[in-house]
Amino acid sequence: AVRLADFEGPLDLLLFFIRRDELDIHDIPIAQIADEYLAYVRVLDEVDLDGAGEFVYMAALLISIKAQMLLPRPAAEDGEEAFDPRKELVDRLLEYMRFKEAAGELAFQEGQRAALYARQSPVERKRYAGSDDFITYDYSVFQLVSALKRVLDRAADEEPESHVVQAESYSVEDQRTFVLDRVRAGGRHSFVALVKERPKPFIIATFLALLEMIRERVITVHIGDEGLSDFFVEATG
Secondary structure (H helix, E strand, C coil): CCEHHHCCCHHHHHHHHHHHCCCCHHHCCHHHHHHHHHHHHHHHHHHCCECHHHHHHHHHHHHHHHHHHHCCCCCCCCCCCCCCCCHHHHHHHHHHHHHHHHHHHHHHHHHHHHHCCCCCCHHHHHHHHCHHHCCCCCCCHHHHHHHHHHHHHHHHHHCCCCCCCCCCCCCHHHHHHHHHHHHCCCCCEEHHHHCCCCCHHHHHHHHHHHHHHHHCCCEEEECCCCHHHCCEEEECC
Protein backbone atom coordinates (compact mmCIF):
# COMPACT_ATOMS: atom_id res chain seq x y z
CA ALA A 1 0.00 0.00 0.00
CA VAL A 2 1.13 3.55 -0.73
CA ARG A 3 0.86 5.59 2.46
CA LEU A 4 -0.57 9.03 1.79
CA ALA A 5 0.93 10.17 5.11
CA ASP A 6 4.38 9.81 3.51
CA PHE A 7 3.42 12.85 1.45
CA GLU A 8 0.75 15.04 3.05
CA GLY A 9 -2.30 14.91 5.32
CA PRO A 10 -5.84 16.33 5.66
CA LEU A 11 -4.74 19.77 6.87
CA ASP A 12 -2.32 20.00 3.94
CA LEU A 13 -5.25 19.54 1.56
CA LEU A 14 -7.09 22.45 3.21
CA LEU A 15 -3.97 24.62 2.99
CA PHE A 16 -3.60 23.57 -0.66
CA PHE A 17 -7.05 25.02 -1.44
CA ILE A 18 -6.41 28.16 0.64
CA ARG A 19 -3.08 28.93 -1.02
CA ARG A 20 -4.23 28.00 -4.52
CA ASP A 21 -7.26 30.31 -4.35
CA GLU A 22 -5.48 32.95 -2.19
CA LEU A 23 -8.18 32.73 0.49
CA ASP A 24 -8.14 34.47 3.84
CA ILE A 25 -7.44 31.72 6.38
CA HIS A 26 -9.43 33.68 9.00
CA ASP A 27 -12.49 33.83 6.72
CA ILE A 28 -12.60 30.44 4.97
CA PRO A 29 -15.58 29.98 2.59
CA ILE A 30 -16.59 26.67 4.16
CA ALA A 31 -19.33 25.81 1.63
CA GLN A 32 -16.89 26.10 -1.28
CA ILE A 33 -14.02 24.33 0.49
CA ALA A 34 -16.23 21.51 1.82
CA ASP A 35 -17.62 20.67 -1.63
CA GLU A 36 -14.18 20.66 -3.26
CA TYR A 37 -12.66 18.72 -0.37
CA LEU A 38 -15.33 16.02 -0.77
CA ALA A 39 -14.56 15.75 -4.48
CA TYR A 40 -10.89 15.10 -3.66
CA VAL A 41 -11.78 12.60 -0.91
CA ARG A 42 -13.88 10.62 -3.40
CA VAL A 43 -10.82 10.31 -5.64
CA LEU A 44 -8.58 9.32 -2.69
CA ASP A 45 -11.14 6.74 -1.62
CA GLU A 46 -11.33 5.31 -5.12
CA VAL A 47 -7.55 5.03 -5.32
CA ASP A 48 -7.64 3.36 -1.87
CA LEU A 49 -4.53 5.03 -0.48
CA ASP A 50 -3.53 3.94 3.00
CA GLY A 51 -4.48 6.73 5.38
CA ALA A 52 -7.41 8.09 3.36
CA GLY A 53 -9.63 7.53 6.42
CA GLU A 54 -8.13 10.65 8.03
CA PHE A 55 -9.35 12.65 5.04
CA VAL A 56 -12.85 11.21 5.41
CA TYR A 57 -12.88 12.35 9.07
CA MET A 58 -11.87 15.89 8.03
CA ALA A 59 -14.57 15.85 5.34
CA ALA A 60 -17.16 14.99 8.02
CA LEU A 61 -15.87 17.87 10.15
CA LEU A 62 -16.21 20.30 7.23
CA ILE A 63 -19.77 19.13 6.57
CA SER A 64 -20.59 19.68 10.26
CA ILE A 65 -19.15 23.21 10.15
CA LYS A 66 -21.00 23.90 6.89
CA ALA A 67 -24.28 22.86 8.55
CA GLN A 68 -23.59 25.10 11.57
CA MET A 69 -22.89 28.04 9.27
CA LEU A 70 -26.40 27.66 7.82
CA LEU A 71 -28.08 27.75 11.22
CA PRO A 72 -28.96 31.02 12.99
CA ARG A 73 -26.29 31.92 15.54
CA PRO A 74 -26.86 33.63 18.90
CA ALA A 75 -26.04 37.34 18.98
CA ALA A 76 -22.78 38.22 20.71
CA GLU A 77 -23.05 39.81 24.11
CA ASP A 78 -21.22 43.02 24.94
CA GLY A 79 -17.46 42.53 24.91
CA GLU A 80 -17.66 39.02 23.46
CA GLU A 81 -16.82 37.82 19.98
CA ALA A 82 -19.61 36.36 17.88
CA PHE A 83 -19.56 32.56 17.76
CA ASP A 84 -17.87 31.28 14.61
CA PRO A 85 -18.06 27.52 13.91
CA ARG A 86 -14.84 27.82 11.88
CA LYS A 87 -12.70 29.10 14.76
CA GLU A 88 -11.45 25.73 16.04
CA LEU A 89 -10.51 24.65 12.50
CA VAL A 90 -8.73 27.96 11.82
CA ASP A 91 -6.78 27.63 15.07
CA ARG A 92 -5.72 24.11 14.09
CA LEU A 93 -4.60 25.29 10.66
CA LEU A 94 -2.57 28.18 12.08
CA GLU A 95 -0.90 25.90 14.63
CA TYR A 96 -0.18 23.32 11.93
CA MET A 97 1.38 25.98 9.73
CA ARG A 98 3.65 27.09 12.57
CA PHE A 99 4.82 23.53 13.22
CA LYS A 100 5.30 22.87 9.50
CA GLU A 101 7.38 26.02 9.05
CA ALA A 102 9.47 25.10 12.11
CA ALA A 103 9.97 21.56 10.78
CA GLY A 104 10.98 22.96 7.41
CA GLU A 105 13.53 25.25 9.02
CA LEU A 106 14.97 22.38 11.08
CA ALA A 107 15.19 20.19 7.97
CA PHE A 108 16.98 23.02 6.15
CA GLN A 109 19.45 23.43 9.00
CA GLU A 110 20.06 19.68 9.09
CA GLY A 111 20.72 19.69 5.36
CA GLN A 112 23.14 22.61 5.73
CA ARG A 113 24.96 20.84 8.54
CA ALA A 114 25.17 17.61 6.53
CA ALA A 115 26.83 19.52 3.69
CA LEU A 116 29.70 20.60 5.97
CA TYR A 117 32.80 18.42 6.10
CA ALA A 118 34.26 17.66 9.48
CA ARG A 119 36.44 14.97 10.99
CA GLN A 120 34.08 12.16 11.88
CA SER A 121 34.04 8.60 13.06
CA PRO A 122 33.29 5.90 10.45
CA VAL A 123 29.76 5.58 11.87
CA GLU A 124 29.12 9.32 11.46
CA ARG A 125 30.57 9.33 7.95
CA LYS A 126 28.19 6.53 7.00
CA ARG A 127 25.25 8.44 8.49
CA TYR A 128 25.87 11.61 6.51
CA ALA A 129 27.09 9.97 3.32
CA GLY A 130 23.53 9.18 2.27
CA SER A 131 22.14 12.46 0.96
CA ASP A 132 19.03 10.52 -0.04
CA ASP A 133 17.98 10.74 3.61
CA PHE A 134 16.89 14.33 2.93
CA ILE A 135 13.92 13.98 0.60
CA THR A 136 12.00 17.05 -0.49
CA TYR A 137 9.16 17.48 -2.94
CA ASP A 138 8.81 20.65 -5.03
CA TYR A 139 5.11 20.13 -5.53
CA SER A 140 2.02 19.12 -3.64
CA VAL A 141 0.71 15.57 -3.99
CA PHE A 142 -2.71 17.17 -4.38
CA GLN A 143 -1.56 18.70 -7.65
CA LEU A 144 -0.98 15.14 -8.83
CA VAL A 145 -4.41 14.08 -7.50
CA SER A 146 -5.94 16.97 -9.47
CA ALA A 147 -4.53 15.49 -12.67
CA LEU A 148 -5.73 12.03 -11.65
CA LYS A 149 -9.24 13.39 -11.00
CA ARG A 150 -9.33 14.97 -14.47
CA VAL A 151 -8.20 11.72 -16.13
CA LEU A 152 -10.73 9.60 -14.20
CA ASP A 153 -13.55 12.03 -15.06
CA ARG A 154 -12.60 11.84 -18.73
CA ALA A 155 -12.39 8.03 -18.61
CA ALA A 156 -15.89 7.90 -17.11
CA ASP A 157 -17.25 10.20 -19.84
CA GLU A 158 -15.66 8.09 -22.60
CA GLU A 159 -16.90 4.79 -21.16
CA PRO A 160 -19.57 3.28 -23.44
CA GLU A 161 -23.06 2.80 -21.98
CA SER A 162 -22.97 -0.92 -22.79
CA HIS A 163 -19.94 -3.07 -23.42
CA VAL A 164 -18.63 -6.59 -23.08
CA VAL A 165 -17.16 -7.07 -19.61
CA GLN A 166 -13.58 -8.30 -19.70
CA ALA A 167 -11.64 -9.35 -16.63
CA GLU A 168 -8.61 -7.07 -16.35
CA SER A 169 -6.17 -6.87 -13.50
CA TYR A 170 -3.33 -4.40 -13.13
CA SER A 171 -0.89 -4.57 -10.24
CA VAL A 172 1.26 -1.71 -8.97
CA GLU A 173 4.34 -3.82 -9.69
CA ASP A 174 3.25 -4.32 -13.32
CA GLN A 175 2.70 -0.59 -13.71
CA ARG A 176 6.13 0.16 -12.24
CA THR A 177 7.59 -1.88 -15.07
CA PHE A 178 5.32 -0.12 -17.56
CA VAL A 179 6.47 3.34 -16.40
CA LEU A 180 10.15 2.38 -16.07
CA ASP A 181 10.24 1.03 -19.63
CA ARG A 182 9.17 4.45 -20.84
CA VAL A 183 11.20 6.78 -18.60
CA ARG A 184 14.42 4.81 -19.13
CA ALA A 185 14.10 5.54 -22.82
CA GLY A 186 14.67 9.19 -21.88
CA GLY A 187 12.72 12.42 -21.87
CA ARG A 188 9.72 13.61 -19.90
CA HIS A 189 6.47 11.72 -20.10
CA SER A 190 3.01 13.19 -19.55
CA PHE A 191 0.82 11.34 -17.04
CA VAL A 192 -2.21 12.05 -19.22
CA ALA A 193 -0.44 10.54 -22.25
CA LEU A 194 0.73 7.48 -20.28
CA VAL A 195 -2.85 6.52 -19.35
CA LYS A 196 -4.75 7.91 -22.33
CA GLU A 197 -7.73 5.78 -23.40
CA ARG A 198 -6.89 3.19 -20.74
CA PRO A 199 -9.44 1.61 -18.34
CA LYS A 200 -9.86 2.97 -14.82
CA PRO A 201 -7.98 0.09 -13.06
CA PHE A 202 -4.98 0.76 -15.32
CA ILE A 203 -5.06 4.50 -14.51
CA ILE A 204 -5.28 3.96 -10.75
CA ALA A 205 -2.56 1.29 -10.64
CA THR A 206 -0.28 3.53 -12.71
CA PHE A 207 -0.87 6.48 -10.37
CA LEU A 208 -0.06 4.34 -7.31
CA ALA A 209 3.09 3.06 -9.02
CA LEU A 210 4.14 6.65 -9.72
CA LEU A 211 3.64 7.66 -6.07
CA GLU A 212 5.72 4.69 -4.95
CA MET A 213 8.54 5.53 -7.37
CA ILE A 214 8.44 9.22 -6.39
CA ARG A 215 8.88 8.29 -2.74
CA GLU A 216 11.78 5.99 -3.64
CA ARG A 217 13.27 8.73 -5.87
CA VAL A 218 13.26 6.46 -8.90
CA ILE A 219 11.51 9.17 -10.92
CA THR A 220 11.23 12.94 -10.77
CA VAL A 221 7.99 14.87 -11.21
CA HIS A 222 7.53 18.20 -12.97
CA ILE A 223 4.38 20.31 -12.93
CA GLY A 224 3.89 21.75 -16.41
CA ASP A 225 2.19 24.82 -17.81
CA GLU A 226 -1.07 22.86 -17.74
CA GLY A 227 -1.18 23.53 -13.99
CA LEU A 228 -3.40 21.04 -12.19
CA SER A 229 -4.51 19.15 -15.30
CA ASP A 230 -1.32 17.17 -15.96
CA PHE A 231 2.20 16.47 -14.71
CA PHE A 232 5.35 14.98 -16.20
CA VAL A 233 7.73 12.27 -15.02
CA GLU A 234 11.28 11.37 -15.94
CA ALA A 235 13.97 9.07 -14.62
CA THR A 236 16.00 10.43 -11.70
CA GLY A 237 19.60 11.28 -12.38
